[in-house]
Amino acid sequence: MTKHRERFLLQALKFEPQLRAYFRHSTRSRTDAEDLLQELYARLLRQGDADTLVVKSIRTFAFTIARNLAIDFARTRRTSDPPAISLAFITDAEQVDDCRVATEVERAVDAQQELQLLAAALADIPTRSREVFTLRKVYGHSQEEIAQALGIEINTVQRHIGIAARKCAAYLCSQPGAPQHYSLLEQFTRLRRRVGLK
Amino acid sequence: MRAERIEREAADWLAARDAGPLTLEREAALQAWLAQSDRHGAAFVRLQTCWDQANRFRRLRTPDQPVNLDLLQGAQRVAGSRPWVWLAAAAGVLVATFVLFGAYQSWGTQVYRTPVGGLARIPLADGSVITLNTASEVWVEFTAHRRTVRLLKGEAQFTVAHDPHRAFDVRVGEKTVRAVGTVFSVRWFGGDDVKVIVTSGRVAIVPTVTLAEIPVSVLPPSIPTIHAGESAEVGPHDALKVRELGATAEQTVSWTQGRLWFDRITLREAVAEINRYNRRQFVIDDPTLADLHIGGTFDAADVESFEAALRSFGMQVDESDPDTLRLSKAPQS
Numbered sequence: 001m002t003k004h005r006e007r008f009l010l011q012a013l014k015f016e017p018q019l020r021a022y023f024r025h026s027t028r029s030r031t032d033a034e035d036l037l038q039e040l041y042a043r044l045l046r047q048g049d050a051d052t053l054v055v056k057s058i059r060t061f062a063f064t065i066a067r068n069l070a071i072d073f074a075r076t077r078r079t080s081d082p083p084a085i086s087l088a089f090i091t092d093a094e095q096v097d098d099c100r101v102a103t104e105v106e107r108a109v110d111a112q113q114e115l116q117l118l119a120a121a122l123a124d125i126p127t128r129s130r131e132v133f134t135l136r137k138v139y140g141h142s143q144e145e146i147a148q149a150l151g152i153e154i155n156t157v158q159r160h161i162g163i164a165a166r167k168c169a170a171y172l173c174s175q176p177g178a179p180q181h182y183s184l185l186e187q188f189t190r191l192r193r194r195v196g197l198k
Numbered sequence: 199m200r201a202e203r204i205e206r207e208a209a210d211w212l213a214a215r216d217a218g219p220l221t222l223e224r225e226a227a228l229q230a231w232l233a234q235s236d237r238h239g240a241a242f243v244r245l246q247t248c249w250d251q252a253n254r255f256r257r258l259r260t261p262d263q264p265v266n267l268d269l270l271q272g273a274q275r276v277a278g279s280r281p282w283v284w285l286a287a288a289a290g291v292l293v294a295t296f297v298l299f300g301a302y303q304s305w306g307t308q309v310y311r312t313p314v315g316g317l318a319r320i321p322l323a324d325g326s327v328i329t330l331n332t333a334s335e336v337w338v339e340f341t342a343h344r345r346t347v348r349l350l351k352g353e354a355q356f357t358v359a360h361d362p363h364r365a366f367d368v369r370v371g372e373k374t375v376r377a378v379g380t381v382f383s384v385r386w387f388g389g390d391d392v393k394v395i396v397t398s399g400r401v402a403i404v405p406t407v408t409l410a411e412i413p414v415s416v417l418p419p420s421i422p423t424i425h426a427g428e429s430a431e432v433g434p435h436d437a438l439k440v441r442e443l444g445a446t447a448e449q450t451v452s453w454t455q456g457r458l459w460f461d462r463i464t465l466r467e468a469v470a471e472i473n474r475y476n477r478r479q480f481v482i483d484d485p486t487l488a489d490l491h492i493g494g495t496f497d498a499a500d501v502e503s504f505e506a507a508l509r510s511f512g513m514q515v516d517e518s519d520p521d522t523l524r525l526s527k528a529p530q531s
Contacts, residue, residue, distance in 0.1 A: 041240035
């Protein structure tokens, strides 16, 4: 596996539901939980700078940082220390992680199922944002083509894409153990090559 | 608030770059923004990776069909128009969403069904996963205080995400199977007989009526629990038969991978099992065959390999009728 700095962050994304649940549990606030989650990702990114760092279990690694963040959070708020991460948070992640075995039948059913799930995930964004997303990601049209087809400015298309991208990320990261997570790193390697992200 | 603001900014950059290469000036501005804070970088990497990943939604379009802008409007239409709308999906999973807005929270019931031969994996909002076997139906109702799934028919495996404040209840007939964080499967074809197999953790089986009297968040200590590696059959009058499956527990639920595992069961039982997955039904014509013991692993949808196995056991299969496969002894040569 190539050692680029995003490696820990990307591997941790598949535990996002469990990590978020832990932060919500320890902060009792949705906003604070999102804040800590983002900070956790930032720290994982920073840890990725260390070329020599070998992490045997990304799960344990991410949850250890999560626990430290929750403790710091409790101290600044002068509340009692957050509960220890119950093993359940971690072992459940493992179970969910391993439970998915794709079969032919499942793949056939999955496209329909995914359509439903994705539709539900995008249910509370504006209709126009959803349409732009559909044209861009399902039908593969370019932003320019979409602007022409819908008769809107390219800036407007981009605003809709921004709205949809956030929802879409939340959806993709909330699918427990979904197979796409295994290829995240590989995909990102390709992405870096394409855009030359530093 | 801060997290949201950063994510919005990251989304703006993503959208700009999604249009094509940035000008040198804009590219420099993006790099400067990324260098400002690792949280910027983290939010951007997460969004951009998922955005790339979203290319897999290409498979959702139907080839040879005109562009359907409403493709993703399904769930919303269901919620907005009538209380119950059933959406038939071509491949067979049926999902309906029913949304009521309460004062502080939304309540929803989702219905999932599989056709004969179907197998579906359903990720739930709390991180749990339901695997639904052939010809089965579940209703999922999550609220702030409880997670309830009704198994209306068939068989399902539940991989339950741990939540100490919300028990996970599977209601089946008059019984409720309660878990906190565990993996178990439940099978029910109506009537009193319920079969539960626990592959990890433990569950309690209680009559649904008693449930109202016990706290939501715990497994009631007074009630015997079924542990990992055990199967429990509930018969009439609440008779509970617990069996130690040990290492074979995993194999018993091999249907979650589309395989059927028969451990020296009678041909009668094996045929009843394989008939659940296929429209074309096996019929045992020769009653002396019914008590024959067979074993092995079969692909649930692959009638032919099962047929071949039966032939090797010395049976013949009459395929003249399109709906049935009639089994009898092969004439001695």
